[in-house]
Every structure is written in structure tokens, then in C-alpha cells.
Amino acid sequence: MEFSSEILAILFAVALVAGWVDAIAGGGGLLTIPALLLVGVPPATALATNKLQGSFGAMTAAVYFIRRKMVSVPANLPALAAIAAGSVLGGVVLQQVDADLLVLFIPVLLVSIGIYFLFFARNLDEERAPRISAGRYSGTVAPVLGFYDGFFGPGTGSFMATSLVLLRGMPIRMATAHAKLFNVTSNLAALGYFVLFGEIAWLAGGVMILGQVAGAYLGAHFAFTGGARIIRPITVIMCFAMSIRVLVRMWPA
Structure with a gap:
């Protein structure tokens, strides 16, 4: 696919913001997937x-959180292995059944998380x-x-x-750090499938990688320094936003 310099600049900016949001609370795909679709990239x-x-x-x-000793790869190897195996299995099962069946349940879980952080979560920095x-x-988990x-996929980082x-x-800061490490593992397992069997818009993806890296670094820094004061409100917003997005996908106007 061919992209103008203006479109590539827009995709970079969207990825920058999405990387910032994703590093703090997850849900960056709410920005990047629509942006890719709007510039004419086919859904798959x-x-x-x-x-x-x-x-x-x-x-x-x-990597930001690892370097600041908030999460350790060796200490989490059993969880990482389980997540990788689960992600591969999930991709295999996806080929056999309709994932849209989950749409009825995921918004409920996301809204529950949003309500928990909004009304019931206390002393999240302790x-x-x-x-x-x-x-x-x-x-198990x-x-x-x-x-x-x-x-x-939607809401995995929040979950x-x-x-x-x-x-x-x-x-909450340590949980966010661990969630990013866990998310990397599941993402790479799924990415391997897409590289082998899917079609990737490499030019757009490369430009967005640059935005993602910059945004993710800034977001991780905000989460590290701000703690619950930063993470809590963004998590609430993204959980409600993701639940609405999932419902819109299931029942478009």
C-alpha cells in the first residue's frame, strides 16, 4: 500500500498518543485500529x-519498568510461559469458533473494572x-x-x-509494570502468527512503531512517577471507552 507523507504523519501522531495511553492503562487499539481503517487499510x-x-x-x-526494578523477567517466567501458551491456544481456538460470542460478557467485565477503580479502589499505591x-x-489466572x-483481546492490559x-x-504501579511484561508476551505470540500468515502494512507499521515507542516511554514514565493519581482515572476512562467500542462493534447503528 502507498501512503502520503501527511497520512504517515497522522499515523505517527495517533500511535504516539496510543502508546502513552497503553503504557498507563491499556486500550491504545481504540485509537490505532480506527486510524488505520480510516486511511484505507483493509480490516485484516x-x-x-x-x-x-x-x-x-x-x-x-x-523495558522501562524492568530497568527501574519494578518487575523481574526471571521471577515471572512461569507466568510468562503460561501466558504465551494460553495466547497460542486462544489463536488456535479463534479459527474454530466465533469470537463475537464474548461480546456479551466483555463489556460487563470492563465496566466492572471501571466501577471498581472509580468507587471502591483505595490506597492503590500500597x-x-x-x-x-x-x-x-x-x-490458573x-x-x-x-x-x-x-x-x-480488548481490555487485556486492564484485566x-x-x-x-x-x-x-x-x-497499582507494580501491577501496571507486570501487566506490560505479560502483555508483551501475549502480543509477541500473536504477532508471530500475523508475520507468518497475515498481511502487514510494513511502511505504516514502521512509522507507527516510532510513535508507539516514544509514547510508551512517556506513558511508562507518567505511570512510574504519578502512581494511582495518574493510572486510576485513565484506567476508568479506558475501561468505559473499550466497553462502548465493543458494544458498537457488535451492534453498529
């Missing part, structure tokens, strides 16, 4: 290109006693999250961070 290619550029944004945020062990989390991302706050007792 838009999804593949979005996964390409989004993977680099998530990786940038994860660590609490975990409700389940790291091993049990890796064996992690593969389900990976499966969901490979099978459907990951919320599960770590509620079940592992992590402060």
Missing part, C-alpha cells in the same frame, strides 16, 4: 499492523497481602489471560493489572 491488515506496532509499544514500556500465591496465579488475548491488584496485592 489493520489488525495485523496494529499488533505489530502495539507490540513494540508494550515492549518499550516493559502493597496488600496477596489472596493467592504466585504459583497458583501462574497456573495467567493462562486464562493469555488465552483471552489470543482469542479476543491483567486488575487481577494483580486484587489477587496478588500489588500496588
Whole structure:
């Protein structure tokens, strides 16, 4: 596909904002996928290109948090392996069934997360006693999250961070850092499929990668320095926005 310099500049700017949002609360695809569709990228290619550029944004945020000792790769290897396996399985199952069946349930979960952070979440910058062990989390919750991302996807980052706050007792900044590492794993598993079997708009994707990397770095910095003051309101906004987007997709006007 051919893109003018103006369109590439717009895609860069959209990816920059999306990377910032994604690093903090997830949901950057709400911006990048419509942008790709609006400039004429076919739907299947838009999804593949979005996964390409989004993977680099998530990786940038994860590296930022790793370098600041907020998350450790070796300590999370069991969870990462479970997420990768779940993501691959989700992609395989997606080929056999209709993912739109989940549309009835996902908005409810996203709105529930938004309501939790808006009205009930307190002291999110403080660590609490975990409700389940790291091993049990890796064996039960992690593969389900990976499966969901490979099978459907919207809201995965929010689900990951919320599960770590509620079940592992992590402060919101640490939960966000872990969610980015987890998200990178599931994204790369899905990206491998798109590189091998999907069509990617490489020029647009490359320009958007640059925007994603810059935005993700800035977003990770905001999350690191701002904590709950920054993460909480953006998570609420993105959860409600994603739920509306999923419903619109199912029941367009």
C-alpha cells in the first residue's frame, strides 16, 4: 500500500498518543485500529499492523519498568510461559469458533473494572497481602489471560493489572509494570502468527512503531512517577471507552 507523507504523519501522531495511553492503562487499539481503517487499510491488515506496532509499544514500556526494578523477567517466567501458551491456544481456538460470542460478557467485565477503580479502589499505591500465591496465579489466572488475548483481546492490559491488584496485592504501579511484561508476551505470540500468515502494512507499521515507542516511554514514565493519581482515572476512562467500542462493534447503528 502507498501512503502520503501527511497520512504517515497522522499515523505517527495517533500511535504516539496510543502508546502513552497503553503504557498507563491499556486500550491504545481504540485509537490505532480506527486510524488505520480510516486511511484505507483493509480490516485484516489493520489488525495485523496494529499488533505489530502495539507490540513494540508494550515492549518499550516493559523495558522501562524492568530497568527501574519494578518487575523481574526471571521471577515471572512461569507466568510468562503460561501466558504465551494460553495466547497460542486462544489463536488456535479463534479459527474454530466465533469470537463475537464474548461480546456479551466483555463489556460487563470492563465496566466492572471501571466501577471498581472509580468507587471502591483505595490506597492503590500500597502493597496488600496477596489472596493467592504466585504459583497458583501462574497456573490458573495467567493462562486464562493469555488465552483471552489470543482469542479476543480488548481490555487485556486492564484485566491483567486488575487481577494483580486484587489477587496478588500489588500496588497499582507494580501491577501496571507486570501487566506490560505479560502483555508483551501475549502480543509477541500473536504477532508471530500475523508475520507468518497475515498481511502487514510494513511502511505504516514502521512509522507507527516510532510513535508507539516514544509514547510508551512517556506513558511508562507518567505511570512510574504519578502512581494511582495518574493510572486510576485513565484506567476508568479506558475501561468505559473499550466497553462502548465493543458494544458498537457488535451492534453498529
